[in-house]
Amino acid sequence: MALETVATEILLLIFNPYELSFWPFNSVTRRNLINWQLVCRRWNKVLSERIIVNVNSKILGELVQYATKDVVLRELKKLGESKFDPNSIFVTAAIRGYEDVVQLLIDKGADVDAEGVVSRGRWRLRWRWRWSGPSTAIRVASLYGHVQLVKQLLNAGADVDKRGWDGASPLHCAVCNGHTSVVRLLLEHGADMTTNGLRRNIGTPLYDAASRGYLGIVKLLLDRGADIEIGVDQHETPLQVAIRNGHKSMVKALVDKGANVKVKYWGRDTTLHLAIKCKKKVKGIVQLLLKKGVDANERDDRGWTALHWATSLGWKGVVRLLIRKENVEKNCQASWDRRTPLHLAAAESNPTLVKLLVESGADVDICDRMGWTALHAATDKCCKQTVRILLRNSAKINAKGAHGETALHIAAYHGHTALVLLLLDYGADIEAGMEADIEAGMEERAFKELGFKLRKNAIRRGVKKQVKWTALDIANAKRYMGATQLLREKAGYVYPEILSNRQHSSTSPETGIMDEHLEGLERLFI
Known part of the structure; x- marks a missing residue:
């Protein structure tokens, strides 16, 4: 046949x-x-x-996409003067970087600005968000770094600023893959450096280069006069994205060119906040920003300063750098919960940071919104080392929270015998009581903040008696035998009259709780 x-x-x-x-x-x-x-x-x-x-x-x-250049040229030449659309394979040939094939197609009448889509196969574009629609030959050639092909297309009259469906120009494509030679060539042909993409993750070419850490391209764009303050939707500048990604050399290059270091990220975080949150090369960037005059006491939208963030994230070097700086507020309280950096360090069970802050002059007795001091927070995390540091620095051992709870109550609740003993050795009041009126309609969360679980029907039953809990009562109710025994012994040794009073009053044989407390505890604890 x-x-x-x-x-x-x-x-x-x-x-x-x-x-x-x-x-x-x-x-x-x-x-x-x-x-x-x-x-x-x-x-x-x-x-x-x-x-x-x-x-x-x-x-x-498919032939153009997968076969070698020699095979493609040979088969296309076989077609001779046959009628076929050269635009159908023009973009595919540009992706492969086949300069001879592209020239052959141009000679056959291909439109250099024609848009085309090729199969995703093994030659898919590196950045998928730039692939979801049709592209021009110069755009894909720029993306893959085919310098000679880009030059060939420009000489053939290709539009240097031809944008794709997503708004990305050939310059964007070259920048996002770090092709410095292509970027230089496009700039020499007058490529626009100020355009943003139509999608949120496409900024100016300078922003794209800064976000990916291409220092050479950033310097090239800055030398050509790129606007250093335009980023994405006017909400993030090239400096901010460089800080957020931890590119120290990039930050230095942008700052040296006059980038604004006092601009806020989406109106919330300062550049110093971004540097501390980025978790990469933090100290060097922070030091650079402080030298450029960034205010270390400026707050974000939640009222946290740079010292709050550094303490919360455990950056010891940054904390040390900040507390050595003059006029840094060490007792600054957050807007909502009123916590200081010392509260955060204690809550994170970080004795090293607690020691640094205390030695730098942080107040150990400042209370947060719930009346807790750093000692409460450290005891709640059962960090004996932190508690000892605070006590050695004259923390008020019997300071009470909003519901009358002391550090001893918290230690007893957690059943931490060693902490209970430590607090008692420093003079904790064993008879200090938590007082709260159990009124109808009272919110349960006041008790849940210490982990107490109320019976669902306690309020419904209309209990209106004032209940007072000592640390011993709490340890008994939680069935912590070690803490209970220790508190009983200490009560008998330190306050013998207390023991005698308890002997004259009836107690529950199961828990050892005094009858005057039992009714309230039975209704409150599960």
Whole structure:
């Protein structure tokens, strides 16, 4: 049967030099397309091959995408003056960087600014968000760094600022993959450096370069006069994104060129806050920003200063750097919870930071919104070392929270015998009581803040008696035998009259709680 009479889109004589086989394609199905791609990928390895391509076939683009340049040139030249659309494979040839093929297609009348889409295959674009729509040849050539091809397209009249569906220009594409030579070439041909993309993650070329850490491109763009303050939607500048990604050398380059170090990120975080939060090369960037005059006491939207954030994240070097700086507020309280950096250090069980802050002059007795001092917070985390540091620095051991709770109550609640003993050794009041009126309609969260669980019907039953809990009562109710025994012994040793009073009053044989407390505790504790 003559080849000319075969009603197929593609007829292949394939591969095996010892066994010649035919593979007719009657339709462009997915299975056939996969087989075709495999053929093209192995083209330069076969000993014998022949292809007859219908010039109207969609598979022609696959040939350009997967075959070697010599095969593509040879097969395209076979077409001679046949009528086919050169634009159909123009973008695909640009992706592969086939300069000769591109020139051949231009000679055949291809539009240098034509848009096309190629299959995703192995040649998909590196940044997927730039791939979801059609692209021009100069755009994909810039993305893959084909310098000579970009130059060839520009000389052929390609639009240097032709933007894709997402608003990204060839300059954006070259910048995002770090192709400095292509960037320089596009700038020499007058590429616009001020355009933003149409999507939120596409800023100016300078912003894209700063976000990816391409220092050479950033310097090149700045030398060409790029606006240093324009980023994405006027909410994030190149300096802010460089700080957020921890690029110290990039930050220095931008600051040296006059970038505004006092701008706020989305109106909330200062550049110093961003540097501390980025978790990369923090100390160097913080030091650089402080030298440039950034106010270390400026607050974010929650009222936290740089010292709050450094303490919360455990950056010892940054904390040390900040507390050595003059006029840094060490007792600054947050807007809502009124916590200081010392509260945060104690709550994070970080004795090193607690010691640094205390030695620098932080007040150990400042209360937060719930009346807790740093000692309350440290005891709640059962960090004996932190508690000892605070006590050695004259923390008020019997300071009471909003509900009358002391550090001893908290230690007893957690059943931490060593902490109970430590607090008692420093003179904690064993008879200090938590007082609260259990009124109808009273919110339960006041008790839950210490972890207490109320019976669901306690309020409904209308208990209106004032209940007073000592540390011993709490340890008993929680069934912490070690803490209970220790508190009983200490009560008998330190306050013998208390023990005698308890002997004259009836107690519960199960818990040892005095009758005057039992009624309230039975209704409050599960």
